[in-house]
Amino acid sequence: xxxxxxxxxxxxxxxxxxxxxxxxxxxxxxxxxxxxxxxxxxxxxxxxxxxxxxxxxxxxxxxxxxxxxxxxxxxxxxxxxxxxxxxxxxxxxxxxxxxxxxxxxxxxxxxxxxxxxxxxxxxxxxxxxxxxxxxxxxxxxxxxxxxxxxxxxxxxxxxxxxxxxxxxxxxxxxxxxxxxxxxxxxxxxxxxxxxxxxxxxxxxxxxxxxxxxxxxxxxxxxxxxxxxxxxxxxxxxxxxxxxxxxxxxxxxxxxxxxxxxxxxxxxxxxxxxxxxxxxxxxxxxxxxxxxxxxxxxxxxxxxxxxxxxxxxxxxxxxxxxxxxxxxxxxxxxxxxxxxxxxxxxxxxxxxxxxxxxxxxxxxxxxxxxxxxxxxxxxxxxxxxxxxxxxxxxxxxxxxxxxxxxxxxxxxxxxxxxxxxxxxxxxxxxxxxxxxxxxxxxxxxxxxxxxxxxxxxxxxxxxxxxxxxxxxxxxxxxxxxxxxxxxxxxxxxxxxxxxxxxxxxxxxxxxxxxxxxxxxxxxxxxxxxxxxxxxxxxxxxxxxxxxxxxxxxxxxxxxxxxxxxxxxxxxxxxxxxxxxxxxxxxxxxxxxxxxxxxxxxxxxxxxxxxxxxxxxxxxxxxxxxxxxxxxxxxxxxxxxxxxxxxxxxxxxxxxxxxxxxxxxxxxxxxxxxxxxxxxxxxxxxxxxxxxxxxxxxx
Amino acid sequence: xxxxxxxxxxxxxxxxxxxxxxxxxxxxxxxxxxxxxxxxxxxxxxxxxxxxxxxxxxxxxxxxxxxxxxxxxxxxxxxxxxxxxxxxxxxxxxxxxxxxxxxxxxxxxxxxxxxxxxxxxxxxxxxxxxxxxxxxxxxxxxxxxxxxxxxxxxxxxxxxxx
Amino acid sequence: xxxxxxxxxxxxxxxxxxxxxxxxxxxxxxxxxxxxxxxxxxxxxxxxxxxxxxxxxxxxxxxxxxxxxxxxxxxxxxxxxxxxxxxxxxxxxxxxxxxxxxxxxxxxxxxxxxxxxxxxxxxxxxx
Numbered sequence: 001x002x003x004x005x006x007x008x009x010x011x012x013x014x015x016x017x018x019x020x021x022x023x024x025x026x027x028x029x030x031x032x033x034x035x036x037x038x039x040x041x042x043x044x045x046x047x048x049x050x051x052x053x054x055x056x057x058x059x060x061x062x063x064x065x066x067x068x069x070x071x072x073x074x075x076x077x078x079x080x081x082x083x084x085x086x087x088x089x090x091x092x093x094x095x096x097x098x099x100x101x102x103x104x105x106x107x108x109x110x111x112x113x114x115x116x117x118x119x120x121x122x123x124x125x126x127x128x129x130x131x132x133x134x135x136x137x138x139x140x141x142x143x144x145x146x147x148x149x150x151x152x153x154x155x156x157x158x159x160x161x162x163x164x165x166x167x168x169x170x171x172x173x174x175x176x177x178x179x180x181x182x183x184x185x186x187x188x189x190x191x192x193x194x195x196x197x198x199x200x201x202x203x204x205x206x207x208x209x210x211x212x213x214x215x216x217x218x219x220x221x222x223x224x225x226x227x228x229x230x231x232x233x234x235x236x237x238x239x240x241x242x243x244x245x246x247x248x249x250x251x252x253x254x255x256x257x258x259x260x261x262x263x264x265x266x267x268x269x270x271x272x273x274x275x276x277x278x279x280x281x282x283x284x285x286x287x288x289x290x291x292x293x294x295x296x297x298x299x300x301x302x303x304x305x306x307x308x309x310x311x312x313x314x315x316x317x318x319x320x321x322x323x324x325x326x327x328x329x330x331x332x333x334x335x336x337x338x339x340x341x342x343x344x345x346x347x348x349x350x351x352x353x354x355x356x357x358x359x360x361x362x363x364x365x366x367x368x369x370x371x372x373x374x375x376x377x378x379x380x381x382x383x384x385x386x387x388x389x390x391x392x393x394x395x396x397x398x399x400x401x402x403x404x405x406x407x408x409x410x411x412x413x414x415x416x417x418x419x420x421x422x423x424x425x426x427x428x429x430x431x432x433x434x435x436x437x438x439x440x441x442x443x444x445x446x447x448x449x450x451x452x453x454x455x456x457x458x459x460x461x462x463x464x465x466x467x468x469x470x471x472x473x474x475x476x477x478x479x480x481x482x483x484x485x486x487x488x489x490x491x492x493x494x495x496x497x498x499x500x501x502x503x504x505x506x507x508x509x510x511x512x513x514x515x516x517x518x519x520x521x522x523x524x525x526x527x528x529x530x531x532x533x534x535x536x537x538x539x540x541x542x543x544x545x546x547x548x549x550x551x552x553x554x555x556x557x558x559x560x561x562x563x564x565x566x567x568x569x570x571x572x573x574x575x576x577x578x579x580x581x582x583x584x585x586x587x588x589x590x591x592x593x594x595x596x597x598x599x600x601x602x603x604x605x606x607x608x609x610x611x612x613x614x615x616x617x618x619x620x621x622x623x624x625x626x627x628x629x630x631x632x633x634x635x636x637x638x639x640x641x642x643x644x645x646x647x648x649x650x651x652x653x654x655x656x657x658x659x660x661x662x663x664x665x666x667x668x669x670x671x672x673x674x675x676x677x678x679x680x681x682x683x684x685x686x687x688x689x690x691x692x693x694x695x696x697x
Numbered sequence: 698x699x700x701x702x703x704x705x706x707x708x709x710x711x712x713x714x715x716x717x718x719x720x721x722x723x724x725x726x727x728x729x730x731x732x733x734x735x736x737x738x739x740x741x742x743x744x745x746x747x748x749x750x751x752x753x754x755x756x757x758x759x760x761x762x763x764x765x766x767x768x769x770x771x772x773x774x775x776x777x778x779x780x781x782x783x784x785x786x787x788x789x790x791x792x793x794x795x796x797x798x799x800x801x802x803x804x805x806x807x808x809x810x811x812x813x814x815x816x817x818x819x820x821x822x823x824x825x826x827x828x829x830x831x832x833x834x835x836x837x838x839x840x841x842x843x844x845x846x847x848x849x850x851x852x853x854x855x856x857x858x859x
Numbered sequence: 860x861x862x863x864x865x866x867x868x869x870x871x872x873x874x875x876x877x878x879x880x881x882x883x884x885x886x887x888x889x890x891x892x893x894x895x896x897x898x899x900x901x902x903x904x905x906x907x908x909x910x911x912x913x914x915x916x917x918x919x920x921x922x923x924x925x926x927x928x929x930x931x932x933x934x935x936x937x938x939x940x941x942x943x944x945x946x947x948x949x950x951x952x953x954x955x956x957x958x959x960x961x962x963x964x965x966x967x968x969x970x971x972x973x974x975x976x977x978x979x980x981x982x983x984x985x986x
Contacts (some may be wrong), residue, residue, distance in 0.1 A: 011875040017871075044872075044918050051947045054969035069948070106923040109818040139954055139965035141981035146911055202921040215908075309765050528862070552749055598751035644799045645760065645769045648752055662748040 012105045017096045018045040018069040020363075025145035027091050027366065034075070034082040042090075043072045049101065059102045060115060067122050068093045089125040095367050153184070156221060158210040159235040164203040166231045173232075177208060179224045257545070272582040283490060297393075300353050305352045307639040310343045312656045315634065344635060351392070358436045358445075359387035361396050365407050369432055372411040379429040380449075382407075389436035391443050395535055395593025399445070403513045406447045406531055407432060408427070409505070414451035416527050424499050424526065426450065439534075448530035454523035456480045463489065481521045485509045503695050513647070518669060536638075536652065544655065544665065547613065547627040550595030554627075555636055555665040556653055562614040562622065564630065567607045582612055589614065593626045597671045598650055615668040625668060638665065717816065721837070722791065723809035723844055727774040727782055729803075732837060732844045733810065739792045739799065741807050744785070757780070758803060763792065770801040776852055778828045793849055802854050810843075815839050818846060862986045867892040870901040870927060870929070871916040876968075880914055882973040887986060899921030902930055902982070905937055912983060917946040917953065922969070925953070928960050942984045945970075 016193065025042035050065035071090065074080040096118040103110045162173050180186060191207040200204055212221070221236050272320045318336055321327050355692060362384045373380040391399075415421075415430030422428055454475060463469045463483045475483075483489060484505045505521075512519045517535035545556035567582050581588040591612065595601040612624040636655040641664075652667035712825035722741070726793060747759030747770040756775035760767050775781040782788065782805060790801040818835040832851040837844040869892055871877045877894045893910070895901035895920060903912070910962060913931060917924035924944045931937045947968040947984050952982055957965060963982040966975060980986055 006876045008874055010878060014875055041920065044920065047918050047947055048873050048876070051968045052873065054947070055875070055879050139949070139957070139962075141964040141978070142962070143984065144911075144939065144982050146941075148981065166906065305765060312765070369964055567956050600749065600751065639762075639767045640768055641760070641766070643797070644767060645750075648750060650751065654748075654760060654767045656765070656767075660762055661746070662760045662762050662767055664748065664750070 008056060011056060012101070015052065015101045015105075017051050018049050019094070019101065020360075021045045022094050023363065023366070026087070026094055028194060029082050030087045030091070035112070036076075039072065039076050043069065043076055046072060046097070049477055053101075053104070056104075058100075058104050059554065060110075061097075062158035064093075064100060064115070064119055065097060067119060067126070070096060071122065071126055071420040072616070083656075084630075089122060089579070091370060093122050096122075107230050136680060140145060152208065152215075153213050154238055156210075156214065156218070157235075157237045157239065158212060158221065159205040159207070159233075160210065160225070161233040162228065162231070163202040164205065165206040165232045167202055168229065169231050170229055171204075171228045173228075176224060176228055177210065180210055180212065180221065181222070183216050184212050185213040186213075190556075201657060211592050253319070256524075293352075300350070304348050306355065307343070308639075310639050311347055311635060311659075313656035314339055314343045316660060342473045347637075355389050355390040356393045356396055357388045358382075358396060358399075359668070360433050361400060361403065362387050362436070364400065365403060365434060366406050368407045369411060373409045373415070376411055376459070377417065378411060380417050380432055381410055381429055383431055383433040385433065386436040389438060389443065390536070391436075395443070398515055399509075399533075399535075402446070402508055402533070403434070403445075405508050405511075407434075409508075410447060410449040410451070410529070410531075418451050420452075422454075439663045443535045445533045445535070446530055447533075448528055450528040453525040453527055454481050454484070454521075456523075456525070459483055471506050471609075481523050484521060485519070542636060542638060543633065544615070545633050546663065547594075547611075548629045549598070549627045550600035552595070552598075552600055553631070553657065553661070553663045554594065555663050556613060556615065556625065556631060556650070556668070557665065560615045560668055562616050565612050565614065565624075567610070567612055580607065582607065584614060584624070587622075589622055589624045591624045591626050592671050594666065594671065595626075595628070623668065625666070625671065625673075634664070636663075703824045717814050718812045719815050719818070721811045721844070721846070722807060723785050723792065723839075724789075724804045724807040726763055726804040726806075727779045728788060729779070729845050730808070730842050730844045731773070733791070733793070733847045733849055735810065735811060737793045737795065737849045742785065742790050742792060742801075743805070744788045744790060746784075753840050761790075761801060763799065764802070766799060768792070768799045768801050770855070773804050775854070777832065778826075793853070795849055796818050798853070802852075811837075861985065862887060862889050863891075864912050865889050865983060865986075866893060867912045868901055868905060868910040869894040869914050870894055870896075870898060870919070870924070872919045872964060876916055876945070879973070883970075883972045886972050886978070887976060889986075892910075897926075898930070899928035901927060902934070904979075905931065905940070906934065909937060910940060912979070914939040914943045915978075917944055925956055925960060925962075925972060928957070928962055932961050943978060943982060 015037055022042055022045040025038050025045065028038050029042065029580050046065050050062055050069060051066060054063040067627050068090075071080075071086075071093070075090075080086055090237075092274065096115075098560065099110060100115070109574050127610075160173070160176070160180075162171065166173065168183075177186075177188060181188070187210070189209040189211075192205075194205040194207070205389040214221075218236055222234075225232065225234055233676065293514065314336075321332060321336065326332055342631050365384075366382050368379055369382045410432045411430075415432070416424070418428035421430065430449060430451055432447065432449045435448075459480050460469075460475070460483070463480075463486070464471045464473075466489065468489060469475070485508075486506060489504065489506065509519050512533055512535075515535055517533055519534075520532050521529065522532070533621060543558035545561060547554050547556055564585065565582075580591040582591050583589075589612075591607065593601075596603065597684055607626065610626050610628055612626055613630070613632055614622060614624050616622050638653045639662075641651065641654050648664075651667045652670075652671045654662050654664050657663050700834060701735055720735040722735050722738050723730065723732045725731070743762045747761045748761045750757055750769070753759075753769075756772050757774050758770045760769050772781050782803065785805075788803050788805055789807055791807065791817075792799060792801050794800075817835055821833045822829050822836075829845075832848050833845055834848045835846040837846055867889060869877055869880045869884070871894075877896070881892060881894060882946065891910075893904055895904055897932065898915070899922060901913070901915070911964070913927070915924040915927050919927075922930075928942050928944070931940055932940060941963045942961070942968060943964045943981075944953075944962055945968060946964050949965055949967055952964065964978050966978040968976070976986070
């Protein structure tokens with residue numbers, strides 16, 4: 001029979017989970033854990049995918065999964081050890097299985113040749129001896145004599161109080177009671193106390209209590225009341241009634257308001273009074289598993305925006321109260337403070353909804369690495385650190401491509417061939433490490449390899465050949481490394497099949513920049529290369545210091561501020577014509593005049609009478625930012641400038657102040673002393689608009 | 698029984714003429730009259746002092762807060778190569794949307810909303826300066842006034858945030 | 860056996876397989892069924908309210924289908940429960956063990972609705 005389409009959707013959803021379990025299990029096996037439960041879990045994953053695929057007629061998938069399963073059976077039975085060859089074959093098979101599932105899901109068939117190669121590769125690792133002959137032995141059915149099932153009867157107490165308007169809404173309580181009684185043995189008690197002299201017979205003023213012994217469950221009982229649900233008060237409890245008289249808990253307000261007693265108008269059900277039984281003991285329901293819900297991302301995003309507005313309007317309200325001169329009133333002050341706490345909590349909770357650990361993203365890189373290594377004829381393994389670091393989901397989604405490129409680059413250009421590594425005294429298998437961490441209110445992701453490092457002589461040579469730098473240019477090692485990010489630079493003298501589909505570092509950099517992030521490179525000859533991406537935690541609220549420079553109100557992220565100092569007259573030194581430095585406990589820090597760096601004033605201002613805010617940039621360099629005044633420190637909501645305008649060098653984002661005006665948030669890293677931020681300077685300073693790379697270790 | 702006379706399908710009669718009518722927001726800046734397609738206009742609001750943007754072209758006055766969104770404010774006269782208009786609280790901001798981007802245009806005053814038959818839009822004569830011609834889609838003569846029909850896409854092109 | 864009286868418990872760790880089985884039960888107009896995603900939950904459910912027939916997958920985490928059968932046969936009041944094992948790979952060892960534990964029937968995946976009906980009827984009699 002053709003399975004329903006919703007089952008099909010469930011199959012693909014479950015297959016996705018099974019593939020993740022399969023991947024995790026195989027990597028445990030790769031790591032040396034070939035314990036029974038690990039192998040069984042892997043086997044079950046493949047087996048369940050096969051079973052589902054069979055029901056939907058995905059013949060190729062079934063065939064492949066069957067061979068996969070057979071190989072796993074050898075492992076399970078102990079006939080095969082989990083050696084490197086077998087594990088490699090199993091990993092490859094799992095990737096192909098994933099591809100096949102995705103192909104069926106998207107209804108875009110895989111290339112036949114690819115499928116055949118994958119299947120042959122899988123069969124090749126099977127021992128000929130273990131090729132099982134499957135014998136179809138029919139199972140002889142054993143008929144069963146059935147005794148009537150013992151009926152597990154339960155006692156329910158149902159209090160049913162139709163609203164006064166139940167009759168006019170077309171309901172007949174008698175019919176409802178009859179249906180209820182049909183579910184088991186019922187004892188019905190009528191409460192007619194609301195019937196008073198001269199009552200309105202068009203109103204339903206009666207209430208009933210029903211004791212029902214039945215094998216049905218509560219949902220079945222409730223179903224009886226489906227139609228009248230909006231016109232009655234209803235209580236259904238398992239067990240006998242407590243000592244309270246019928247109708248006490250579920251008093252209909254209309255009935256209460258009814259006039260004096262009179263004779264009953266009609267009796268809808270047999271009424272019989274009996275002594276109330278004691279309630280039967282009821283077991284506590286088992287704790288349900290932690291519940292999750294799926295929510296449309298748009299809804300969360302709307303909530304994020306509204307929560308941001310709330311924070312801004314708190315600030316506006318606070319300012320308005322100050323202007324009204326009523327701030328001193330303590331209850332106003334206290335309420336305002338509580339409002340601030342609450343809006344911050346709402347903000348944090350909302351952001352937490354969107355935050356997700358980077359683990360699933362990083363886990364996907366195992367496959368990328370394996371395939372890249374296989375094509376390049378190299379050996380490499382992936383080490384993941386900090387995978388529980390949480391990032392906004394929009395960032396996670398958009399990081400997949402850049403990260404893939406970085407992993408491929410690391411294998412392609414970083415890790416050496418096994419023989420080269422051996423000659424250099426390294427292990428044949430190279431190590432690529434991905435790390436994630438929060439630093440200075442940003443997320444920092446580092447991808448490092450233990451390969452040969454950047455061949456700076458060749459990089460220089462290529463840059464000269466391509467006319468990117470003059471042959472006479474004098475570049476520091478880190479400046480040479482940064483040449484890799486220049487458009488039009490490609491290190492590949494030998495273009496591998498991977499580079500062919502990979503991308504240049506310039507594309508990688510623009511991908512990261514588009515996320516509001518930065519990328520830098522550090523390399524040590526013979527030891528390896530590290531790429532560091534630093535990304536903002538978008539849409540978050542952050543603590544900002546409100547400063548003023550050249551008449552403009554600007555925000556500095558508090559997380560990056562080390563300290564502030566007021567240079568005394570003459571404390572600053574000028575090196576050359578432009579770049580002043582200031583001394584802080586014996587260390588000279590470059591001073592960046594914020595007003596001048598942003599072009600709000602022409603000449604750099606005198607240090608005297610101004611304030612230096614010392615900031616640590618996330619590339620770990622420390623600089624002093626010169627501002628005219630510090631106004632305030634407060635929480636601010638980050639607003640995108642890119643949405644309606646575009647990226648401005650030196651500006652991270654914008655925010656709305658309490659008076660409704662816009663203040664720009666400075667990006668300390670992009671503020672460089674003595675350099676125009678508007679246009680990249682001419683070569684040989686490729687790091688002009690970008691940051692200088694991390695100094696080579 | 699009588700049968701109703703007059704137009705049998707008033708809706709279709711209306712529908713037949715509607716496509717030919719175009720609606721424009723008419724405004725004035727530096728003494729000249731302009732109009733833009735009403736479909737580009739999200740709202741018209743009073744003047745708010747923008748915050749300066751570094752490294753922005755001169756005609757970008759800065760950014761303002763529009764109900765939580767940060768939008769750039771462009772001095773239209775300056776953008777058109779006339780001179781910048783004086784900062785004045787009586788100026789108004791026409792909030793336009795082009796694709797996903799929202800931009801405010803500062804002008805001296807909004808005078809009218811006009812329905813004009815499409816056939817009445819005249820081509821731009823050759824004598825106009827190249828700079829102006831690049832941002833004009835046509836001319837509309839209305840009650841003796843010459844309205845320059847602006848091409849919003851050309852005005853708020855990619856060079857805005859460059 | 861009247862199909863309206865038949866109480867069935869379906870056990871499978873994947874929602875797809877549960878759905879494929881209950882789809883057949885729906886087609887057979889068997890209304891009295893409950894589903895469980897693992898053997899332990901199924902045992903608890905059977906203890907609370909017995910059933911005439913258990914249709915269970917073989918490969919499940921923690922407790923496999925034969926493990927469930929063994930526990931059902933040992934549970935007081937559940938001895939007379941019919942048990943059908945659903946499997947994608949029936950090997951002779953599994954069948955022998957099933958027979959020893961009193962398995963009533965076995966069906967291979969994938970199955971058609973007619974195959975499943977025949978399999979059920981072979982245990983409970985014509986529906």
